[in-house]
Amino acid sequence: MTAVPRVGRAxxxxxxxxxxxVVLPQVWFGSSEYTTGLAVQALILAAYAVGFNLIFGSTxxxxxxxxxxxxxxxxxxxxxADHASWSIWxxxxxGTLAAAAVGGLLSWxxxxxxLGVIFTGIVTLAFSLAFQDLLLGVExxxxxxxxxxxxxxxxxxxxxxxxxxxxxxxxxVGFLIVFRLLQISHFGWAFxxxxxxxxxxxxxxxxxxxxxxxxxxxxxxxxxxxxALFAYSDGFLSPPTFAFDQVDVRVLVxxxxxxxxxxxxxxxxxxxxxxxxxxxxxxxxLRELLYGLCIVILFLGFRRGVIQALGxxxxxxxxGGTGAKRWRRPAQIRERGS
Amino acid sequence: MKAVILDGIVLxxxxxxxxxxxxxxxxxxxxxxxxxxxxxxxxxxxxxxxxAGGVPAGLAAVIGVLAxxxxxxxxxxxxxxxxxxxxxxxxxxxxxxxTLGLAFVIEGVLTWRDPLGALSINVAGGPVRILGVPLxxxxxxASVIAVAVGAALLVFFTATTFGRAVRSVIQDELxxxxxxxxxxxxxxxxxxxxxxxxxxxxxxxxMTAPVSVTAGFNLTVLALIVSVVGGLGSVxxxxxxxxxxGIVDSASATYIGHYITSIVLLGAAALTILVWPSGLxxxxxx
Numbered sequence: 235m236t237a238v239p240r241v242g243r244a245x246x247x248x249x250x251x252x253x254x255x256v257v258l259p260q261v262w263f264g265s266s267e268y269t270t271g272l273a274v275q276a277l278i279l280a281a282y283a284v285g286f287n288l289i290f291g292s293t294x295x296x297x298x299x300x301x302x303x304x305x306x307x308x309x310x311x312x313x314x315a316d317h318a319s320w321s322i323w324x325x326x327x328x329g330t331l332a333a334a335a336v337g338g339l340l341s342w343x344x345x346x347x348x349l350g351v352i353f354t355g356i357v358t359l360a361f362s363l364a365f366q367d368l369l370l371g372v373e374x375x376x377x378x379x380x381x382x383x384x385x386x387x388x389x390x391x392x393x394x395x396x397x398x399x400x401x402x403x404x405x406x407v408g409f410l411i412v413f414r415l416l417q418i419s420h421f422g423w424a425f426x427x428x429x430x431x432x433x434x435x436x437x438x439x440x441x442x443x444x445x446x447x448x449x450x451x452x453x454x455x456x457x458x459x460x461x462a463l464f465a466y467s468d469g470f471l472s473p474p475t476f477a478f479d480q481v482d483v484r485v486l487v488x489x490x491x492x493x494x495x496x497x498x499x500x501x502x503x504x505x506x507x508x509x510x511x512x513x514x515x516x517x518x519x520l521r522e523l524l525y526g527l528c529i530v531i532l533f534l535g536f537r538r539g540v541i542q543a544l545g546x547x548x549x550x551x552x553x554g555g556t557g558a559k560r561w562r563r564p565a566q567i568r569e570r571g572s
Numbered sequence: 573m574k575a576v577i578l579d580g581i582v583l584x585x586x587x588x589x590x591x592x593x594x595x596x597x598x599x600x601x602x603x604x605x606x607x608x609x610x611x612x613x614x615x616x617x618x619x620x621x622x623x624a625g626g627v628p629a630g631l632a633a634v635i636g637v638l639a640x641x642x643x644x645x646x647x648x649x650x651x652x653x654x655x656x657x658x659x660x661x662x663x664x665x666x667x668x669x670x671t672l673g674l675a676f677v678i679e680g681v682l683t684w685r686d687p688l689g690a691l692s693i694n695v696a697g698g699p700v701r702i703l704g705v706p707l708x709x710x711x712x713x714a715s716v717i718a719v720a721v722g723a724a725l726l727v728f729f730t731a732t733t734f735g736r737a738v739r740s741v742i743q744d745e746l747x748x749x750x751x752x753x754x755x756x757x758x759x760x761x762x763x764x765x766x767x768x769x770x771x772x773x774x775x776x777x778x779m780t781a782p783v784s785v786t787a788g789f790n791l792t793v794l795a796l797i798v799s800v801v802g803g804l805g806s807v808x809x810x811x812x813x814x815x816x817x818g819i820v821d822s823a824s825a826t827y828i829g830h831y832i833t834s835i836v837l838l839g840a841a842a843l844t845i846l847v848w849p850s851g852l853x854x855x856x857x858x
Contacts, residue, residue: 296665343846352604352664353845356800360838363793367838371831479789483676486669523680529673533666534654 244418247498248410255403259396270399276508277402278460282481283489283500284409285456288416291495292425293449295341296355298478300485302365303454305476307333307461312384312471313375326462333458334451336361341450345443362478369473381472384465398467405463406501409456414497416452425449429495487525490532575705576822582711584818585718586776588811590791591798592725593769599742599805601759603655603667607647608770609791610678615640615771616691616783617682629693637771644767647674648760656759675788682785690784691774710779717776721769722811729807738762742805797841802852809852 255277259270282300289297297303311329314320320328340361344354369376376382416422424445427435436442465471474480488507492499514521594608619636623629651674655667682689699706729735740748741758749755773791777783802813817837824833844852 347846347849349845349849350664352668353849355668356796357842357845359793360797360842364835364838367831367834371829371835483672490669520680520684522676523684526673526676526678526680529676530651530670533669533673 244414245411248407248414251410251498251501252403252407255407256400259399267395270396272508272512274398274402275511276504277399277406278464279481279484279488279507280406280501280504281402281409281460282457283485283492283504284406284413285453285460286485287489287495287500288413288453288456289337289341289450291489291493291499292422292429293446294351294429295344295446295450296351297337297340297358297450297453298355298482298486299340299358299362299365300457301476301478301481302362303333303337303457304461304464304481305365305369305473306336307458308465308471308476309369309376309461311462311465312382315384315465316382317375322466326459326466329462329465330455330459333461334455337454337457338447338451341447345446359478362482366473366477369476376473377471379473381470384469384471401463401467402460405460410497410501412452412456417497421445421448483525483529487528487532491528574703576826577819578702578705578707580819580822581815582707582715582818583822584815585715585722585811586773586780586814587794587798587818588802588814589718589721589769589776590773590795591802591810591814592722592807593766593773594792594795595799595802595804595806595810596762596769597766598799600738600762601648601652601656601667602663603652603671604664604796605647605766606668606671606792607675607678608671608766608795609788609793610675610682611640611643611647611767612770612774612777612791613682613783613785613788614643614678616774616778616787617686617689617785619775619778620689620691621686623691633693633775636775637768640771640774641764641768644770645760645764647671647767648763652759652763656756675792679786679788682788686785688785690782691778692782693775693778708780714776714779717772721772722807725807734758734761797837800841801844803850806852813852 258273282304285303286297286300289295307326307329309329310332311322311325314325314328315322340354340358343349344357349357370378372378416425424435424440427438427440428442428445432442461476464475484507488503489500490503491506492501492503510524511521514524590612594605597603597605597608615636618639619632622632622635627635651670652667655663655670658666694710700709700712701707702712727735729739737748737753738758738761740751740753741755745755748758774783777791798810798814798817801817802809802811817840820840821833821837824836828836
């Protein structure tokens, strides 16, 4: 059955990640603002990805609206801080809650109407596109396509400086802790059950609907909080920052690469794609082509993610990894045998 | 008022034609082809390059449609193989993700090689008056073609043996196999037909407004909305939904505003999924 890892060992990967994040600037960045900026971008994507991983990787809800949820968090923060003169911290809380509420609503609707994966995807995609149009349409509030400055932003945290790096580094570590806590709690048990076989889970007493909504609310809150913090740290909001092809595609690819449903998958995916972006900096158009190829190859060959594939290889040659890796889904065993 | 409705119908027939290709493939193969718009753009660019190379427009258009058909068949024979091995929800998800990737590949290649490419077909003639409303002759031609194709499809699906074979595979893949119909063959043909329709849409749309290299995603989303509202898998549904949405779009654009129009259309799609999951004329679960 499932080997639930002992709490200490369970958080080892998170601690390791935190250590690496703390140490990396000294070891590698030097004083290059450019590299720091890239790292911050990677951390922001990783933060989105952990939230998305919770929603899609754990409970199979294809939310193609990550960018929109982040934008909701960011813009609500910006608008409340600037137009309604709220102070920045309550504004960020409001932004996070707005995203969590919308994510929860989308999930509730999907669950109530028993929408399958594809219709959930279509509805959330529609929301994503409508949100972009909303941002552009309500110009007097959002600044439209020229964007809007968040005057309450903290310049010291702007995203090409170390402050921004540590801010988002902390966010990612925090999210990983939450993810891990969920994994080893009854939430995780319920998520695994409903992910493997929804009907069997219902019969076993798991309230599939409720756990799906929980996952969506928490994941959306993560995404919204990241968006809100982005508004706070970067100080400038514009619609393309949160567009489907900027955020959602990347998050989908990097989570799939790292491994849907795994703890560190999003982080590893974000790191790899940060390197890839850096390598492709001079061939902008090729980037789109490459993302497309990655999606195709990933989902053709490495459906469980590259990390799982590598982990499978390691399993055969070494003693088991941390307790979490020892757990293997029945589907995987069947797959190996056939 | 009359102008708004007629405009809407003209637009809607184009939308319907756009939706038919997508809805056919979903109804038949259970695959939501997110690369559909890109196939249309690919055909458009091929036609544009042919015309620039001196080929007469009519011939170039035919080649474009054939190119679309070829693309469809190629996709079915290669990328879709692993998708067909899955069933139900897994097939849908895998098909969705693979075609999404393919869409990015195609758009990436096109924007990389020909970033400013666009197809525009000018149909000779002044505005045509229908019911007292002047309409651009290109738009009228586009609508006529759409209606003709729609009628042809209807005849195909009801009166020909192969057409009926297609419908039987849509209804029950296993049952069709049991009576000797080959689902893989039917799927390949329909994918090819869908590709041809995409190419045709590119050509007819180009008669009203330029089709650019970046139009792919937009076309896919429009096709998606029309298909979903009309009922995934239903050809008449796609046309009906297209016309309805075309009128809504036209009215909304005239009386309300540009951005709100997009939101209204997207909202209509979402609302339809929530209230009638099988769409206006659809008959089975998506």
